[in-house]
Amino acid sequence: MSDSAFHYVDGVLHAEGVSAASLAEQFGTPLYVYSRDALTQAYRAYADACAGRNATVHVAVKANSNLAVLNVFARMGAGFDIVSSGELARVIAAGGRAEHTVFSGVGKSAAEMREGLEAGVKCFNVESIPELHALNEVAKSLGKKAPVSLRVNPDVDAKTHPYISTGLKSNKFGVAFSDARATYAQAQAMDHLDVVGIDCHIGSQITEISPYLDALDKLLELVGQIEADGMRIRHIDVGGGLGITYDDETPPAIGDFVTTLLDHIGKRGHGAREVYFEPGRSLVGNAGVLLTRVEYLKPGEEKNFAIVDAAMNDLARPAMYEAFHRIVPVVKRDAAAQTYDVVGPVCESGDWLGRDRELALVPGDLLAICSAGAYGFVMSSNYNTRPRAAEIMVDGERARLVREREEVEQLFAGESILPD
Numbered sequence: 001m002s003d004s005a006f007h008y009v010d011g012v013l014h015a016e017g018v019s020a021a022s023l024a025e026q027f028g029t030p031l032y033v034y035s036r037d038a039l040t041q042a043y044r045a046y047a048d049a050c051a052g053r054n055a056t057v058h059v060a061v062k063a064n065s066n067l068a069v070l071n072v073f074a075r076m077g078a079g080f081d082i083v084s085s086g087e088l089a090r091v092i093a094a095g096g097r098a099e100h101t102v103f104s105g106v107g108k109s110a111a112e113m114r115e116g117l118e119a120g121v122k123c124f125n126v127e128s129i130p131e132l133h134a135l136n137e138v139a140k141s142l143g144k145k146a147p148v149s150l151r152v153n154p155d156v157d158a159k160t161h162p163y164i165s166t167g168l169k170s171n172k173f174g175v176a177f178s179d180a181r182a183t184y185a186q187a188q189a190m191d192h193l194d195v196v197g198i199d200c201h202i203g204s205q206i207t208e209i210s211p212y213l214d215a216l217d218k219l220l221e222l223v224g225q226i227e228a229d230g231m232r233i234r235h236i237d238v239g240g241g242l243g244i245t246y247d248d249e250t251p252p253a254i255g256d257f258v259t260t261l262l263d264h265i266g267k268r269g270h271g272a273r274e275v276y277f278e279p280g281r282s283l284v285g286n287a288g289v290l291l292t293r294v295e296y297l298k299p300g301e302e303k304n305f306a307i308v309d310a311a312m313n314d315l316a317r318p319a320m321y322e323a324f325h326r327i328v329p330v331v332k333r334d335a336a337a338q339t340y341d342v343v344g345p346v347c348e349s350g351d352w353l354g355r356d357r358e359l360a361l362v363p364g365d366l367l368a369i370c371s372a373g374a375y376g377f378v379m380s381s382n383y384n385t386r387p388r389a390a391e392i393m394v395d396g397e398r399a400r401l402v403r404e405r406e407e408v409e410q411l412f413a414g415e416s417i418l419p420d
């Protein structure tokens with residue numbers, strides 16, 4: 001949680017200048033709360049380190065695709081990294097520009113390629129030979145040339161959770177390093193493709209720089225070979241993946257991370273190429289919290305449970321990756337703490353938000369689940385026919401509803417029953 005954006009004033013958690021208790025009162029719970037200032041500071045850390053260095057930032061939309069969040073970045077001149085045409089539509093609706101948008105993703109459909117080409121995206125990050133053929137065909141049908149970069153799988157261990165490690169041979173992502181040169185040659189031979197770059201994305205929640213440097217060394221070696229084959233690699237996209245502090249992790253600071261990578265590329269003699277960064281989590285993760293209210297306390301022989309009104313459908317990360325999120329009281333209470341598992345009302349044993357947490361609680365208390373700005377709301381579902389939470393953006397003393405809480409009727413509005 002960004003300490004400057006989220007802090008206590010007289011024992012009450014505040015988001016910037018607004019009390020979290022008053023937000024819960026006004027907008028109900030569960031409630032996602034984002035800080036504009038925290039978003040701005042994280043983006044600035046990237047942008048400032050890139051300034052004057054032929055490097056650009058493409059915000060990974062999938063980490064948090066709320067229009068207000070994307071708009072904060074768009075206003076600061078960000079580019080975007082998308083993985084679907086739905087995300088492209090969000091970028092445009094939020095004031096972003098297609099020509100500053102990179103289209104990633106392992107399974108783009110022909111319809112998505114068409115939408116991307118018609119909108120004029122900056123580059124397609126392609127992950128296989130069949131996808132190259134498909135993109136070539138779509139571009140041909142539109143009388144265009146598609147700008148292409150190949151996502152190369154450098155086969156490095158990002159030392160993160162297996163579900164969010166993407167740069168190993170065993171992952172579904174990217175073109176195998178050993179096939180990359182030949183795949184580039186195939187792309188070059190297609191009339192409606194224009195090879196412009198190379199990319200990789202080795203995983204997420206990475207807390208060390210060394211896997212990036214290992215990946216870069218492999219990519220740069222390949223760049224030399226590809227250029228010897230007559231193609232020009234104008235940009236190197238290093239992907240996203242920089243980790244944040246959820247608990248006691250100590251990832252490199254954003255500015256140090258950017259500078260180290262750019263210096264490394266420069267030292268290897270590739271300083272003239274444009275470098276793209278595709279951060280998601282490190283921009284939005286600690287800019288958001290999820291507020292929830294304690295419904296019931298359920299003491300037990302082995303465990304005490306605090307049953308709260310947020311659940312795995314609101315924040316999937318604990319159930320999905322056993323991810324840790326700090327959980328803090330919205331109003332600090334002077335009472336003896338007990339150990340609780342903080343769980344939701346969904347009918348699954350996997351529906352927990354935090355285990356073995358020391359908290360002083362009574363029913364009705366508000367809790368903040370920290371570091372919930374990335375892969376939080378975007379992964380939420382309607383499981384158990386639970387309407388999705390509202391989202392709020394705080395900006396100084398003001399709080400604005402940036403997504404309405406869903407109504408139950410909306411959830412089955414597109415459904416129908418048989419006529420007889």
Ligand SMILES: *Cc1c(COP(=O)(O)O)cnc(C)c1O
Pocket residue numbers: 060062063081083104105201203204205239240241242278279280281282374
């Ligand atoms: C998910 C993703 C990102 C962002 O990853 P973070 O870990 O959130 O920084 C960047 N690029 C690609 C291709 C992705 O799939």
